[in-house]
Each structure stands twice: as C-alpha cells, then as structure tokens.
Amino acid sequence: MNKNDKILIIGAGLCGSLLALRLAQRGYKVEMYESRPDLRTTDISAGRSINLALSDRGFKALRLCGVEDKAREICISMYGRLMHDTKGNTFASNYSGRENEYINSISRGDLNGILLTEAEKHKNVNIHFNKKCTSVDIENTIAHFKDYKTKEEFSINAEVIFGTDGAGSVLRKSYYLEKKFLFSYAQNYLNHGYKELEIPADNSGKHQISNQHLHIWPRGDFMLIALPNLDGSFTVTLFLSYDEGEYNFNNLTSEEKITQFFEQEFPDALALIPKIKEEFLNNPTGALGTVKCSPWSYQNNTILLGDAAHAIVPFYGQGMNASFEDVTVFDEILEKGLSNWNLIFKTFEKERKQDTDAIADLAIDNFYEMRDHVANPLFKEKRKIEMDLEKHFPNQYSSKYSMVTFNDEIGYNEAMKKGRAQDKALLNLIADDEVHTHLNMSKEELKVILEKVKVETNNILEEDKIAGL
Amino acid sequence: MNKNDKILIIGAGLCGSLLALRLAQRGYKVEMYESRPDLRTTDISAGRSINLALSDRGFKALRLCGVEDKAREICISMYGRLMHDTKGNTFASNYSGRENEYINSISRGDLNGILLTEAEKHKNVNIHFNKKCTSVDIENTIAHFKDYKTKEEFSINAEVIFGTDGAGSVLRKSYYLEKKFLFSYAQNYLNHGYKELEIPADNSGKHQISNQHLHIWPRGDFMLIALPNLDGSFTVTLFLSYDEGEYNFNNLTSEEKITQFFEQEFPDALALIPKIKEEFLNNPTGALGTVKCSPWSYQNNTILLGDAAHAIVPFYGQGMNASFEDVTVFDEILEKGLSNWNLIFKTFEKERKQDTDAIADLAIDNFYEMRDHVANPLFKEKRKIEMDLEKHFPNQYSSKYSMVTFNDEIGYNEAMKKGRAQDKALLNLIADDEVHTHLNMSKEELKVILEKVKVETNNILEEDKIAGL
The missing domain is CATH 3.50.50.60 (FAD/NAD(P)-binding domain)
Structure with missing residues (x-):
C-alpha cells in the first residue's frame, strides 16, 4: 500500500x-x-x-x-426525552445528570x-x-x-x-x-416499519413544542417520536407493526382509520400534523x-x-x-x-x-425500552436515581446511556457489558427494596446507593465470568 | 387445504x-x-x-x-464422553446420572x-x-x-x-x-472446519476402543472426536481452525506436518488411524x-x-x-x-x-464446552455433582444436557433458559466454596446442595426477569 x-x-x-x-x-x-x-x-x-x-x-x-x-x-441540542401520554400530559427525562451531556438533532x-x-x-x-x-x-x-x-x-x-x-x-x-x-x-428485520410525518413551524417560524427535547409518545406496541429541525419544524416518525395489533401499517389504509388511530393514541401530536392524511398515505413505509x-x-x-x-x-x-x-x-x-x-x-x-x-x-x-419501559414505574425510578448519581458523582457514575452516548473513550462493547450489569443491579436493588428514592436525596443517601450499585454490578460481572458468559 | x-x-x-x-x-x-x-x-x-x-x-x-x-x-448406545489427554490417559464423564439416559450412534x-x-x-x-x-x-x-x-x-x-x-x-x-x-x-460460520478420518475395526471386526462412549480429545483451540459404527470402526472428526493457531487446515498440507501434529496432540488416536495421511489429504474439509x-x-x-x-x-x-x-x-x-x-x-x-x-x-x-471446559477442574466438579444429583434425585434434578437431550417434553428454549441459570448457579456455588464435593457424598449432603442450587437458580431467573432479560 x-x-x-x-x-x-x-x-x-x-x-x-x-x-x-x-x-x-x-x-x-x-x-x-x-x-x-x-x-x-x-x-x-x-x-x-x-x-x-x-x-x-x-x-x-x-x-x-x-x-x-x-x-x-447546524445542531439543535436535545437535553432529554419528553414523554407524551394519551391525554397529552408530558414528563421529561434527561439524558444525563451532567449538564454538558446532551444529544443533537442535525x-x-x-x-x-x-x-x-x-x-x-x-x-x-x-x-x-x-x-x-x-x-x-x-x-x-x-x-x-x-x-x-x-x-x-x-x-x-x-x-x-x-x-x-x-x-x-x-x-x-x-x-x-x-x-x-x-x-x-x-x-434481521423488526416486525415494525416506520413512516415520517411533519409538524411544521408556527406562523413565526418557531417550534410549536419544546425544541430542547426528543419527543416520545410511547404506547407499548408502537410509538411516535419527533426531532426538531432548524427551520422550526419537527420530523415525526411513527414506528408501528406491519401486521400485528389492532392498528398496523397493513390495515391503516383509509383516511378515517388513520385519523381514528391518531385521535385515540396521539391526540396532541395529531393537532400539530396538519397534513397527516396526505403524508401518511403518500410517504413510504420504511423497513427497520x-x-x-x-x-x-x-x-x-x-x-x-x-x-x-x-x-x-x-x-x-x-x-x-x-x-x-x-x-x-x-x-x-x-x-x-x-x-x-x-x-x-x-x-x-x-x-x-x-x-x-x-x-x-x-x-x-x-x-423495547423506548416503546415501553420509559413509561414503566420501575424504569422511571431507576432513571431518577441515575440522574442524581450522575449529578452528584459526575466522575464516579455513568449510566449505560451515558457510556454509549457521551463516553467515546469506552468502546460500545464495554459500555454494553458494564451498562447491562449496572442496569440489572439497580433494577434489582429497587425491586428488592434495598434502595429507596424520595424527592430530595442527600448526597450521603446517594453515596450509599452508589456503593451498593457498584458492589452489585461487580458481583453480576463476576458471576457471569465464572459461568463463562 | x-x-x-x-x-x-x-x-x-x-x-x-x-x-x-x-x-x-x-x-x-x-x-x-x-x-x-x-x-x-x-x-x-x-x-x-x-x-x-x-x-x-x-x-x-x-x-x-x-x-x-x-x-x-441399528443404534450403538453411548453412555458418556471418554476424554483423552495428550499422554493417552482417559477419564469418563457420563451423560446422565440416570441409567436409562444415553445417546446413540447411528x-x-x-x-x-x-x-x-x-x-x-x-x-x-x-x-x-x-x-x-x-x-x-x-x-x-x-x-x-x-x-x-x-x-x-x-x-x-x-x-x-x-x-x-x-x-x-x-x-x-x-x-x-x-x-x-x-x-x-x-x-454464520465458525472459524473452524472439520475433517473426517477412520479408526478401522480390529482383525476380528471389533471396536479397538470403548464403543460405549463418545470419545473426545479436547485441546482448547481444536479437538478430535470419535463415534462408533456397527462394523467395528469409528468415524473420527477433527475440528480445527482454518487459519489460526500453530496448526490449522491452511497450513497442514504436508504429510510430515500432519504426522507431527497428530503425534504431538493425539498420539493414542494416531496409532489407530492407519490411513491418516491419505485421509487427511484427500477427504474434504467441511464448513461449520x-x-x-x-x-x-x-x-x-x-x-x-x-x-x-x-x-x-x-x-x-x-x-x-x-x-x-x-x-x-x-x-x-x-x-x-x-x-x-x-x-x-x-x-x-x-x-x-x-x-x-x-x-x-x-x-x-x-x-466451547467440548473443546475446553470438559477438561477444566471447575467444570469437572460441576459435572460430578450433577451426576450425583441425577442419580439420587432422579425426579428432582436434570442438568442442562439432560433437559436438552433426554427430556422431549421440555422445549429447547426452556431447557436453555433453565439450564443456563442452573449452570451459572452451580458454578458460582462451587467457586464461592458454598458447596463441596468429596468422593462418596451422602444423600443428605446432596440434598443440601440440591436445595441450594434450586434457590440460586430461581434467584438468577428472577433477577434476569426484573432486568427485562
């Protein structure tokens, strides 16, 4: 060469x-x-x-x-997820407890x-x-x-x-x-495909919903997400099964049924997507x-x-x-x-x-996490603890998401192995009532949790190693 | 239809x-x-x-x-593995502690x-x-x-x-x-291929080595196995990398090197394969x-x-x-x-x-287990305990191997999940010195181990479930 x-x-x-x-x-x-x-x-x-x-x-x-x-x-910073329920209520979940860690829509x-x-x-x-x-x-x-x-x-x-x-x-x-x-x-294909829709800018060219978040409408078997564009619009993506469930890409073929689906599941988003019928019927369905x-x-x-x-x-x-x-x-x-x-x-x-x-x-x-877990109480409690740990111990704790997204010195494989063990440790500590959260955790309380998570994470990794996993 | x-x-x-x-x-x-x-x-x-x-x-x-x-x-029963080391020493490891469970060469x-x-x-x-x-x-x-x-x-x-x-x-x-x-x-291909060789019957048409076993020569990066045939011969299969290690299919191209490899690694097998050079050079190398x-x-x-x-x-x-x-x-x-x-x-x-x-x-x-673990002390101790448990508690314990091989009422997926958890439980109990083996375990001692394994297996399955695995 x-x-x-x-x-x-x-x-x-x-x-x-x-x-x-x-x-x-x-x-x-x-x-x-x-x-x-x-x-x-x-x-x-x-x-x-x-x-x-x-x-x-x-x-x-x-x-x-x-x-x-x-x-x-040309980047727009997104600091966390903003979840939308079927009533239009929202709650935010940051990507990191550290202020300088965010993702960017481009x-x-x-x-x-x-x-x-x-x-x-x-x-x-x-x-x-x-x-x-x-x-x-x-x-x-x-x-x-x-x-x-x-x-x-x-x-x-x-x-x-x-x-x-x-x-x-x-x-x-x-x-x-x-x-x-x-x-x-x-x-390997998922049984879900995707379709892109648009939330246009408002009359003054501004974003109609928060442009500091990646929006998610998690519904278990399907979900909608939206990322902001510089021109004030959002690109909205529906992830939906081709052929399973009451509503799917194969049976959403009439304007009536499309509207019915969005009214029932995503009423707040529907109100912001003026060309829903046209876009749904004309835009291609992509494979995943x-x-x-x-x-x-x-x-x-x-x-x-x-x-x-x-x-x-x-x-x-x-x-x-x-x-x-x-x-x-x-x-x-x-x-x-x-x-x-x-x-x-x-x-x-x-x-x-x-x-x-x-x-x-x-x-x-x-x-699976985005469709489902983000709205699950156990998962929400885990994320709350992780944000607190990252905030108070920025050099000692990184969630799986942070390791994957914000730590380019760690390879994906190491981030996956450590992150999965850490997730398992934390979810089990919560489920077994060995750690508790309340609104204003002191640094001392968090320190105890941090140590428990570390010990448990290492145990999990060690046990996997002995089992040859 | x-x-x-x-x-x-x-x-x-x-x-x-x-x-x-x-x-x-x-x-x-x-x-x-x-x-x-x-x-x-x-x-x-x-x-x-x-x-x-x-x-x-x-x-x-x-x-x-x-x-x-x-x-x-037209079946020949094989009751266990017979492992051969490089000196020609052998040790047996049964497939099950229950007498009526064995596999068949056909x-x-x-x-x-x-x-x-x-x-x-x-x-x-x-x-x-x-x-x-x-x-x-x-x-x-x-x-x-x-x-x-x-x-x-x-x-x-x-x-x-x-x-x-x-x-x-x-x-x-x-x-x-x-x-x-x-x-x-x-x-998905392994980096190993395989080649078949033959141990012929002796002069009276009998098997030259035990026909009640599947023979294994485990060597870590490669291995040889042999299954008996009705005519007194064995079909021998070498599993070896195409291109890695000191000896591999790509570089075993001369009679001299082939003999050297077998003399060093499989001397007892070599003595029983009279047409080694001819078969090695003429038989195809199959992909896995x-x-x-x-x-x-x-x-x-x-x-x-x-x-x-x-x-x-x-x-x-x-x-x-x-x-x-x-x-x-x-x-x-x-x-x-x-x-x-x-x-x-x-x-x-x-x-x-x-x-x-x-x-x-x-x-x-x-x-990986056959190439490597079968000769590993931790693995051998685990198999010994499993044989004892199956023998003394035939209705209460089945190893992963038994569930896969002898329990057709359990699907492979269930056998895998339960079997992997059980393996992990037992290997960690042994590694943590929480169970001990000696030559003649009493039924009472084994009962204690059985209960520990059951509890630990259920813990592992439960923790995986909470983690969404």
Missing part, C-alpha cells in the same frame, strides 16, 4: 464523505462514486430520515477531520453537504454523482457502474475499493454471491433492519465500512455516530503504518467488530 | 423422508425429489458425517411414524434408507432421485429441476412445497433472492455453519423444514433430532385441523422458532 494507490469509494453518504475527506487529508488519491444526484444542488430525501442524532462519538470523528465546528453550527442532508464540500476542497478527491454501482468483481477489484443520466455502463479498476454504500451495499452483496470465502452474514457480517474485507483489495458493514436500527441514535467512529478507528489503524491493506483491514475488523456488534444489540434493546 | 392437494417435498434426506412418511400416513399425496442418487443402491457419502447422535427427541418422532424399533436395531445412510423404504410403502408417495432443484418460483409455487442423468430441465407445479433441502436450501435462497417479503436471514431465518413460509404455498430452516453446528448432537422434532411439532399442528396451509405454517413457526433458535445457540456453546 502506498499513497499512489488508486482508491475507489462506493457511496458518498455520511460515512463515505467523511472517509474521503480523511483519506484526502492523509494524501491518498480518492475517486468517489454515488448513485444519487448531488444533494447540495438537488432536493432528495429518498425515504431516509431527514434528521439524525449526533453525539460524542460522531463529534470526535468530525474533530479529527477538522469539521466539528461547521457541524455544531439534518442528514446539510451535514452530508458540508462533508462533500470539505472533501472536494482537496484536489486529490473526485466525486462522481448519478453513478450507480451494480456489482463488484472482488477477485479483480473492478466495480461496475451504470450512469443514471447517460444510461451508459462502465467499469472502474482500482487498487482498493471501500464500500460505504449503506445498508443495501452492493459490495456486500458481491461478497455473498461470489462465494470466494465463507461469508457470515445476517440481515440490522445487518451484521464478517469478514468485512477481501484480501488487499476491498472493505466494507459504515452501514454497509453494520447497519443498525435507529433507536439508540447511534447509526451515524457508529459509522463516523469507523473512520476514527480506521484512521488510528492507518497511523500504525502497517505494511499492506490486508493487514490494515484485518486489524481494523478485529479492533472494531465487537463494538459494532454491541451497538446493534443495544439499538434493539432500546427499541 | 385438503388431502388432494399435491404436495411437493424438495430433498429426501432425513427430515424430508420422515415428513413424507408422516404426510403419507395422514393420507396426503406426496411427490418427493432428491438431487442425489438413491443411497440404498449407491454408495454416496457426499462429504457428510457418516454417523450421527440420535436421542429422545428423534426417537419420539420416529415413534410417531412407527419406525422407532427399526431405528433402535449411521446416517442406514437410517435414511429405512425412512425412504417406509415412505415408499405408501402408494401415495413417489420418490424421484437424481433430480436437482435449481430454483423455486415462490409466487407461482413452481419448482424448477434438472435431471442429473438425462440433463433435462423440467418444472413441477404443486399446491404446497416443503423445502427439506438442507443447509444449502434452494427454496430458502429463492426467498432471499425474490424479495417478495422482508426475509430475516443469518448464515449456523443458519437462522424467518419467515419459514410464504403464503399458502411453501415452507422450510429441518436444516433448510435452521441448520446448526454438530456439537450438541441435536441436528437430526431437531429436524425430526420439526415433524413431531408439525404433525401436532396438522392435528388441530386449521383451515388453511398459511395458518398451519404460521402456527408452526410461532410454536417452533424459539426452540430451533435455542438449540442453535446451545450447539455453539457446546463447541
């Missing part, structure tokens, strides 16, 4: 653009191909979420590439635009739009494309191909179909899938990164952050100066895979 | 043959197509294990179809032959050999075939298609490629994969059963038993008299999937 190797990146989405930028900064020659038109000059939503949650792991990668400040300019398109523009400032980067990769000959490192405008088909031969072509990756499909090696591969696979790379020549290697469901707000963290970790491996791409690729996967597997599992866990 | 529906079964292996037999007994018209020649008249091994472990779940299905006795005639080919012969006795069954299914049009319920002898291609239109075509199922691949529905699919998927069926028309729906690694000796149990459960669903095939298929999957998922996970667990 050397700086003159011709590098081909398939997919100029968030991960591909950031990778191109970083490789360019390191002096590599990058050709990047994207199937969609340039989103800076064309209005495309392509059925994808309009806004996403950006947090510390994402910022760390953006910082590495010198674009953190530009991204922060426009996918605007952020992608910033990254493309920064990448293009480097003369060793060329970006080609409207060119769809149709397959990759992994043995010969040749990618086949079709130009959406001219309809021409053409092929690109490269030294190295990075597949950052998302959850439906063509490079990954070529791994599966070519059968050059034993390819472990999993695609997790992709895991291994190996990510083939020989010296191709590797999957980002969603192409590890697509996850959106419920931890970590999809983009995990893909950006891929770039951070890949860059650390590049820094080691290993002798060939194969070694770089294998080292990267060995370092990274346990973490991307973990965030995939955590995201599924959070699907 | 009615008895005149034309039923097509793709694959006349163990699961397909038993299914054909049962459907024939229920009066359905069955056409079964198999890619291989008739194994009753042709010698084919096709790289598959020559013998398999048959236990209670398998016998239950064979009993349902009236072929249990015929199968028992020839795959001979059992398959019995099932084919029994199925063919029914005039409503036709079996077609040498006809390879190449794809299935699931929308129109048409299967496409190629005749290996005449090279002709032809298609079969059926009311219902059962895919019992094994781990490489063509019907399952059609589900994946046709994209008519969201198909959750996982294929797990397949999970969902849904198993499409509309009223097609369903996957057996390995096609849930292939597992061989380490729990449950692959064939799980496939046979599919037939038992499917038959129970048929007995309910549901109104259409779609409802039958969905009910079957709902009932069955959690159990086949569980045995897949248990089989992976056992891979």
Whole structure:
C-alpha cells in the first residue's frame, strides 16, 4: 500500500464523505462514486430520515477531520426525552445528570453537504454523482457502474475499493454471491416499519413544542417520536407493526382509520400534523433492519465500512455516530503504518467488530425500552436515581446511556457489558427494596446507593465470568 | 387445504423422508425429489458425517411414524464422553446420572434408507432421485429441476412445497433472492472446519476402543472426536481452525506436518488411524455453519423444514433430532385441523422458532464446552455433582444436557433458559466454596446442595426477569 494507490469509494453518504475527506487529508488519491444526484444542488430525501442524532462519538470523528465546528453550527441540542401520554400530559427525562451531556438533532442532508464540500476542497478527491454501482468483481477489484443520466455502463479498476454504500451495499452483496470465502452474514428485520410525518413551524417560524427535547409518545406496541429541525419544524416518525395489533401499517389504509388511530393514541401530536392524511398515505413505509457480517474485507483489495458493514436500527441514535467512529478507528489503524491493506483491514475488523456488534444489540434493546419501559414505574425510578448519581458523582457514575452516548473513550462493547450489569443491579436493588428514592436525596443517601450499585454490578460481572458468559 | 392437494417435498434426506412418511400416513399425496442418487443402491457419502447422535427427541418422532424399533436395531448406545489427554490417559464423564439416559450412534445412510423404504410403502408417495432443484418460483409455487442423468430441465407445479433441502436450501435462497417479503436471514460460520478420518475395526471386526462412549480429545483451540459404527470402526472428526493457531487446515498440507501434529496432540488416536495421511489429504474439509431465518413460509404455498430452516453446528448432537422434532411439532399442528396451509405454517413457526433458535445457540456453546471446559477442574466438579444429583434425585434434578437431550417434553428454549441459570448457579456455588464435593457424598449432603442450587437458580431467573432479560 502506498499513497499512489488508486482508491475507489462506493457511496458518498455520511460515512463515505467523511472517509474521503480523511483519506484526502492523509494524501491518498480518492475517486468517489454515488448513485444519487448531488444533494447540495438537488432536493432528495429518498425515504431516509431527514434528521439524525449526533453525539460524542460522531463529534470526535468530525474533530479529527477538522469539521466539528461547521457541524455544531447546524445542531439543535436535545437535553432529554419528553414523554407524551394519551391525554397529552408530558414528563421529561434527561439524558444525563451532567449538564454538558446532551444529544443533537442535525439534518442528514446539510451535514452530508458540508462533508462533500470539505472533501472536494482537496484536489486529490473526485466525486462522481448519478453513478450507480451494480456489482463488484472482488477477485479483480473492478466495480461496475451504470450512469443514471447517460444510461451508459462502465467499469472502474482500482487498487482498493471501500464500500460505504449503506445498508443495501452492493459490495456486500458481491461478497455473498461470489462465494470466494465463507461469508457470515445476517440481515434481521423488526416486525415494525416506520413512516415520517411533519409538524411544521408556527406562523413565526418557531417550534410549536419544546425544541430542547426528543419527543416520545410511547404506547407499548408502537410509538411516535419527533426531532426538531432548524427551520422550526419537527420530523415525526411513527414506528408501528406491519401486521400485528389492532392498528398496523397493513390495515391503516383509509383516511378515517388513520385519523381514528391518531385521535385515540396521539391526540396532541395529531393537532400539530396538519397534513397527516396526505403524508401518511403518500410517504413510504420504511423497513427497520440490522445487518451484521464478517469478514468485512477481501484480501488487499476491498472493505466494507459504515452501514454497509453494520447497519443498525435507529433507536439508540447511534447509526451515524457508529459509522463516523469507523473512520476514527480506521484512521488510528492507518497511523500504525502497517505494511499492506490486508493487514490494515484485518486489524481494523478485529479492533472494531465487537463494538459494532454491541451497538446493534443495544439499538434493539432500546427499541423495547423506548416503546415501553420509559413509561414503566420501575424504569422511571431507576432513571431518577441515575440522574442524581450522575449529578452528584459526575466522575464516579455513568449510566449505560451515558457510556454509549457521551463516553467515546469506552468502546460500545464495554459500555454494553458494564451498562447491562449496572442496569440489572439497580433494577434489582429497587425491586428488592434495598434502595429507596424520595424527592430530595442527600448526597450521603446517594453515596450509599452508589456503593451498593457498584458492589452489585461487580458481583453480576463476576458471576457471569465464572459461568463463562 | 385438503388431502388432494399435491404436495411437493424438495430433498429426501432425513427430515424430508420422515415428513413424507408422516404426510403419507395422514393420507396426503406426496411427490418427493432428491438431487442425489438413491443411497440404498449407491454408495454416496457426499462429504457428510457418516454417523450421527440420535436421542429422545428423534426417537419420539420416529415413534410417531412407527419406525422407532427399526431405528433402535441399528443404534450403538453411548453412555458418556471418554476424554483423552495428550499422554493417552482417559477419564469418563457420563451423560446422565440416570441409567436409562444415553445417546446413540447411528449411521446416517442406514437410517435414511429405512425412512425412504417406509415412505415408499405408501402408494401415495413417489420418490424421484437424481433430480436437482435449481430454483423455486415462490409466487407461482413452481419448482424448477434438472435431471442429473438425462440433463433435462423440467418444472413441477404443486399446491404446497416443503423445502427439506438442507443447509444449502434452494427454496430458502429463492426467498432471499425474490424479495417478495422482508426475509430475516443469518448464515454464520465458525472459524473452524472439520475433517473426517477412520479408526478401522480390529482383525476380528471389533471396536479397538470403548464403543460405549463418545470419545473426545479436547485441546482448547481444536479437538478430535470419535463415534462408533456397527462394523467395528469409528468415524473420527477433527475440528480445527482454518487459519489460526500453530496448526490449522491452511497450513497442514504436508504429510510430515500432519504426522507431527497428530503425534504431538493425539498420539493414542494416531496409532489407530492407519490411513491418516491419505485421509487427511484427500477427504474434504467441511464448513461449520449456523443458519437462522424467518419467515419459514410464504403464503399458502411453501415452507422450510429441518436444516433448510435452521441448520446448526454438530456439537450438541441435536441436528437430526431437531429436524425430526420439526415433524413431531408439525404433525401436532396438522392435528388441530386449521383451515388453511398459511395458518398451519404460521402456527408452526410461532410454536417452533424459539426452540430451533435455542438449540442453535446451545450447539455453539457446546463447541466451547467440548473443546475446553470438559477438561477444566471447575467444570469437572460441576459435572460430578450433577451426576450425583441425577442419580439420587432422579425426579428432582436434570442438568442442562439432560433437559436438552433426554427430556422431549421440555422445549429447547426452556431447557436453555433453565439450564443456563442452573449452570451459572452451580458454578458460582462451587467457586464461592458454598458447596463441596468429596468422593462418596451422602444423600443428605446432596440434598443440601440440591436445595441450594434450586434457590440460586430461581434467584438468577428472577433477577434476569426484573432486568427485562
């Protein structure tokens, strides 16, 4: 591997653009191909979420590439969840007891635009739009494309191909179909799909509900969420089963039934979504899938990164952050100066895979937590204690959520293992009446709880270890 | 659905043959197509294990179809594992403390032959050999075939298609490629492959080592096992990494290195495998994969059963038993008299999937247990206590292994959950010095241990429940 190797990146989405930028900064020659038109000059939503949650792991990668400040300019801070019940009553639940820990709503398109523009400032980067990769000959490192405008088909031969072509990756499909090696591969769909709706800004361009929160209408078998946009609107997403329950995507086909469903379950949201019927019937229903696979790379020549290697469901707000963290970790491996791409690729996967597997599992866990547990008394008491612990012992306690979201020095896998044990410890201490909460806990009372949680968490981890878990 | 529906079964292996037999007994018209020649008249091994472990779940299905006795005639009972160390020392570990609980080595080919012969006795069954299914049009319920002898291609239109075509199922691949529905699919390979070798019978046709045991040479990163055959021989299987460790399949390419490896690690086995070099170099190296998927069926028309729906690694000796149990459960669903095939298929999957998922996970667990834990002191002490508990309290204690292998009234999922909690309880009681073993435990001493294990197991299950696990 050397700086003159011709590098081909398939997919100029968030991960591909950031990778191109970083490789360019390191002096590599990058050709990047994207199937969609340039989103800076064309209005495309392509059925994808309009806004996403950006947090510390994402910022760390953006910082590495010198674009953190530009991204922060278009962020809206969300300090916690605001839960809405069926009567329209709300209650808030902060993401952290530490004041400087919050997540950010950011426009996918605007952020992608910033990254493309920064990448293009480097003369060793060329970006080609409207060119769809149709397959990759992994043995010969040749990618086949079709130009959406001219309809021409053409092929690109490269030294190295990075597949950052998302959850439906063509490079990954070529791994599966070519059968050059034993390819472990999993695609798992939830029985729920999603549909995006909109709460517009008010007449003065302001947000109609708190823009400092991620809004949730948890209903057990389904839920609605809303994230704020800079223009005063909210992107609302309904998560609902395709075919189970009284109301589902398969049977919500008439305006009457849609209205009935929202009136019954989300009356306060319904009042803010003027185009509910039109949007519900016309916007696509998206699938929610997790992709895991291994190996990510083939020989010296191709590797999957980002969603192409590890697509996850959106419920931890970590999809983009995990893909950006891929770039951070890949860059650390590049820094080691290993002798060939194969070694770089294998080292990267060995370092990274346990973490991307973990965030995939955590995201599924959070699907159930957000739909259900957030309104559960035991869970609420646990969150109350955790906020107090984080506030009074900021250097001694971090909840699972905080470890995953705000602690980029801990890998996802470690955060998952420790966080799950800690959750189990705390929930059992509460259920067994070994810890009690009241409105104004003293620091001394909290200290006792902190010590109990630590002891119990370590016991749980130790017992699992003895059992070989 | 009615008895005149034309039923097509793709694959006349163990699961397909038993299914054909049962459907024939229920009066359905069955056409079964198999890619291989008739194994009753042709010698084919096709790289598959020559013998398999048959236990209670398998016998239950064979009993349902009236072929249990015929199968028992060709079984060799194995009462426990016999572990071999590198010096050739051995120690035994029974599968159960109850005398009537043991597993059985049986020839795959001979059992398959019995099932084919029994199925063919029914005039409503036709079996077609040498006809390879190449794809299935699931929308129109048409299967496409190629005749290996005449090279002709032809298609079969059926009311219902059962895919019992094994781990490489063509019907399952059609589900994946046709994209008519969201198909959750996982294929996961271990980094280990396997190779079969042979310990021949001695000059008088007798077994050279105990034929009452499943032999294991556990070595941590790799292992050798041997199961007895009726003709006095043993089928030996080496499980070894493809590319990791000092010795692996990729670097064991010379006769010298192969001999060196066996001399160092398995000297007592090497002395009994006269054709080691020839067999090692000529026999294929097989892959070890797990397949999970969902849904198993499409509309009223097609369903996957057996390995096609849930292939597992061989380490729990449950692959064939799980496939046979599919037939038992499917038959129970048929007995309910549901109104259409779609409802039958969905009910079957709902009932069955959690159990086949569980045995897949248990089989992976056992891979690590067999390679490693069986020679670990903590694990050995646990097994000793479990044998004593099963012996003295046969109605009050069953190990995880016993629940999985000998208790067909408990589903795999329940056996896994309870068994894992029980293992964790016992291992932690031993590690914390809360239970002690000595050579001749009195019933009173064991009773105390039994009660401790029960209490601790329930605590573990309760704590997991509170944590939402």
